[in-house]
Amino acid sequence: MSSQDFANELLAKADIQINGSRPWDLQLHRNDVIPRALAHGNLGLGEAYMDGHWDCEHLDQFFSRLLQARIAEQVHPSRLVMHSLKNRLFNLQGKKRAWEVGQKHYDLGNDLYQTMLDKRMVYTCGFWTQAKDLDTAQEHKLELTCRKLKLKPGMRVLDVGCGWGSFMQYAAEHYGVECVGVTISKAQIELGKERCKGLPVEFLLNDYRDLPAIFADKPFDAVVSLGMFEHVGPKNHRTYMQVVNQVLKEHGLFLLHTIGRNAGGTPPDPWIDKYIFPNGELPAIRHVGEAAEKLFVVEDLHNFGASYDKTLMAWHDNFEQGWPELQKNAKYDTRFYRMWRYYLLSCAGAFRARNIQLWQWVLSKQGVEGHYERPAL
Template identity: 60%
Template sequence: MTEASTKHKSTETINRNHLHRMMDELLEIADVRLGGDRPWDIRLLVDGVPERVFAQGNLGLGESYMNGAWECDRLDELFDRILRARLDRHVKPLRLMFHSLRAKLLNRQTSRQAWEVGEAHYDLGNDFYTAMLDPRMTYTCGYWADAKNLAEAQEAKLDMICHKLRLEPGMRVLDIGCGWGSFMAYAAEHYGVECVGVTVSKEQTAWATERYADLPLEFRLQDYRSINERFDRIASVGMFEHVGRKNHRSYMEVAHRCLADDGLFLLHTIGKNRRKSTTDPWIDRYIFPNGELPSIGQIGDACDELFVVEDLHNFGADYDNTLMAWHANFEQAWPHFEDELGQRFHRMWRYYLLSCAGAFRARDLQLWQWVLSKDGVRGGYQRPEGPR
């Protein structure tokens, strides 16, 4: 070995040790230890994890986990601690500056790009989602106030939406981003309405059309921007996260033109606490391409002069229970999908569900239901107390 190569290797070792100490000190703020034996501690299995974290932030952390470079018994508890300590604000890699600028300057949710998330995420397979979700295939936050399990939490949420919308028999309802049709079916079965739902997922459209052939429901493979019909009520449950800040106003204009003058519009969406933050790069690459969480101010800006905000309800803490229930179902069903999807997918999906559970537990993410009207409900709007 030459003197130059020896010096180079020595420098690499010094840098590696320095980054290891930096990561150790940073994690200590969140009461997380490298090599510790508590459920939320991190065990490094190969070299290079600190280097990737400081170079790429959560993208490097998540990819390292997917590749088996580190382990943690309770990822949900790890991320709860990391995010409560706001460690994500301490690591700002220069390599991610392009990701941040692209998210701020470009419209990544155009009518052409909007279909990408359907193909990449929602078309993963109906059998897969059947195994993970509740019997109604509801892929949004449940309402756990009086629920004992996932199915009860989802039915309570669906009934709460129907109450908030003041549904009555014979009404025509639009569901923007209808998923597998759980809200539409529940509303038709229990409140006697007819519904039209739009989604960018072929798998969702085919599954829902077949399952609910006996109900007055129409499922369309359609981008929301092309809807131009009148409805008595509108619901959008877990779709606004794919709209993007460049399109928030256009989305609200579509809802405004489609809503009857005396109608109500319920918007159910995950939200972020900081207006100027950008999409997590790992989530963007591996889970929800082109997604972008709104802030409460951005939604308010988009509603300006279009809607009166009648009610705003935050039950984001309930997403922790929902995600943990999905994770339990996923792990139980995993042997049926292992050969098809492989170990790297298993670690990716576990990281997705549990890191998000930790984020909601830390109150770093929120879940809002907005009730909107065009001109204000005469006499005022009263939020229903609970399921009927």
């Protein structure tokens, strides 16, 4: 059987046709796309898309169908063995390598993120149950997060992986708390300080492992981490939990907001690792639970992964609308445009297929007296 026939057979299980007429069908411009994808998996497929060798009108639908039919499980790329071994044998998220994602992703350009994100610049999943637009969905997520942490005026809050300070700005303005945020992105700090000017908000350019030494005698009333745990890596999950335990007061709450996968034991996506989030790895539920053992009590676990589909589609819409202006900057060329489109829409398809999830964990050091009740929005 030829590679084209094999691909046709596989894609038919997802109701996808090669050179078909529907918006989720694959349009080939070169004959080597299929062999490239079979040999290299999503790395080959993604690079071929970046090179303009194939197209699809609605990539989100293409990936949603592909993942729902579990097509990837039926393909065993012959040239990704070393990628898998590398992730199992080495600590790719060690302190020296931890800064790479800041430089390659978060420092890409504040103009890109200002174009793509909501008005508060929240680069994590919105909460869409009562929202009809991105700004509202992100405000609802921030409000729900504050309520889950039971914030009160005068509290000191640590934000691990604070981005441009969106949570800290919201919490300081609406709950009267003082915030310290840590990030590994210089660009985020530069713009974040400007956006939070006049508020009791402080930014630190540090690795999370530096925090116990910095705050040895100044523990926080609450700790929040929105969309940073994905960069920690399984070999460091326990260290991360120990760090948070050390900087949190005995009766404080910790909210961990992270993307997660349904099962462990599989290596990170090689295309995402190479082009979007170097050295990242999504945890499974057991990874978080095992890392928290004897350090925290799990008070609440909330899955709203379906909201990430809507969030990513909204980001994509903003990116498309802003592209004419963005492309005036020479670093945002056609290959970047195709790469970023592939990133946003493939991830939207993955959340739509429920292939990956979004969890908010609320943890305490000793257990909340009586019981912890998840607040309503």
